[in-house]
Amino acid sequence: MIPQLHRGALVASGTLVGAGLGGFVDGILLHQILQWHNMLSSRVPPVTLVAMKYNMLWDGLFHAFTWLMTVIGLALLWRWREGLRLSGANRTLAGALALGWGLFNVIEGLINHHIIEIHHVHPGSRELAWDVGFLVFGAALVAAGWHLIGAGRRESSSGGSVNWRSGSAVGP
């Protein structure tokens, strides 16, 4: 049985995948490649081997949960894959991915960098600027994603060629 198709399914699953991939960008680029911070580097600064291993475990758990979120998003996307045939679906999905990445940056940034302060993007004398930059980048992604989702909706409402409900092509 094909589940009922609607834009919300694409946006929801795309947002989860985008948030998961955004988490991987954070973890891989900022934690591992650049080594600017670790998950709990403000609580337990990684200055000894034990402290580094401590942070490594929490980085691993962060990646595990991020992986889980990505898998759930992909599973939902697979379940509603017929929706990818809808008119405007490409823009909607691209917008949802950007929205998810941006939401990850904004929410993770607000909670972990500003409220609880378990780590900062780039600790040092200019850490506030880096933290705010991280939020601004996230907000820009949210705005771009929202704009793309809106463009996808307009594309579908201005002469789409695919039936929203069944996902089957109609017309010539």
Add this chain to the structure above:
Amino acid sequence: VRTSVFDERFWDNLLVICLPLVILGLISALLYRMGLGESRLGSQRTNPEESR
């Protein structure tokens, strides 16, 4: 690993790590609900059988 797991702040740390991801899941569910209304409009507009 033992130091991390038996740390007295283990559950606190776990909650902190999970909290943003749980919020993102809730937002995703909200976006799913928000999209329900649009689908019905879309199906009416794009289905020629219904527009006749």
